[in-house]
Amino acid sequence: MSFNLPPNMILPVDEIDVRLDPTPHPFERDNADAIAAGWKEYSAANPALFDGTMVLLSALTYDDGRLRGVSHAVRYSTFLHWRRHSDTPDAHHAFAHAMPVSGDGALVAIRMAPHTLNAGKVYFAAGSFEPEDFVDGQVDMHRNMAREVAEETGLDLDAAQAEQRHHLISTPGGVVIFRRYHFTETADVLAAGARAYIMADAHPEISEPVVIRDAAERPEGLMPYMPALIDWHFSNA
Template sequence: MTSLTIHRVTTLDLAVRPLVWPFAEERRADIAVHFAEKQRERPKLWNGRVLLGRDAVFTDDHLAATYFETDFASFLAWRDWGFPDAAVFNGFGMGALRTSDGAFVMGEMAQHTSNAGRIYFPSGTPDLNDVKGGVLDIPGSVVRELAEETGLTAADYTVEVDWHCVVSGRAIAMIKVLNLDMPGDQARARIEANLAREDEPELSAIHLVRGMSDLTPTMPRFVTAFIEQQFASR
């Protein structure tokens, strides 16, 4: 998982197991100091429970991996320190909203979040709410995160069959294309109206990507690679 690769799959097999993460145990004191520093910068950060993956295997149209529970502080330190445990990856779902006129809809993360200023599709690091019967429910995570960040529900879009799994460094973005039956400007206005009703929205702005010229350095590479592939196939 060192170079960027995009796997197109139809099924996900993501078992959740009770594993001990040596990195989190051995660096506990350093992690606590690091998180305290981050909280001083962004007081809204919360040290909740999240899920990280390991042992990812792609076979034909299938992705299998094992997930384990850890705290957000350990995840943040692992990410900020350059991913010192190379056996672990951050695997998450993303809902790629595509409007009826072909634009992709992305959100800019608000300043109080850990990814402030970054622009990408609605998503989030999986947590315990996404576990169903010992399995990580990425489709459910996508629906939940989309509703929380944009106000859109499953009634607002149709879901394509395949997952576009973008492997970039220690991240696997499992992207599902969601087709909205409305043009880009209407979709943006609707989401912005929803954000205006919230006291502290996760997103600070909505961006429409209609072509390669709309890509920016604030978009993660796994997002721009997916967009490039989508536009190339048109």
């Protein structure tokens, strides 16, 4: 088991080979009692949380644009326990960010709803990988990104032009794998569509779209890694 990604550096990714291992994750297996106790605490504080299934990495390596890894299906409660012990050597988290770019060059991010774990935080619509994001055991990045963006904002990534290359940044909270998707619509039009979608949802995961028009903009509540992504976008237009 290994993780060799340099921290806080944006790196290009041309090949992704992250596979789903059907065996239990050692971190979940070896910490069952602590995970159960932690879940009681989390769910008591926020009854809206759901102990669903997601994936957690047991290995992730980067070499000359190639990203390779092994992941396992775990419970959400296992991930929450990992967040408290993210320095463990045998487990790590990764998630994919589609970066919606409007026709007028802005970024369209989101602010999480008050009932969510990341209440008030601003980042791009995203969610952890789930077993359904793997096809024949191999992760499908676009499948995950498109599902999460559609579920949270109603925007259709298939209607946008995806850049060929992914990028990543490794942070203490997880590895962010991101890719720009270029829409023809202006930021105002995209934001209005997302806002209408949120208003029609009885239990929305986000409270509002957040438009970022230049590198100097720093909306309140930005996740720690977001300034690096914003700066990268506007310096690589």
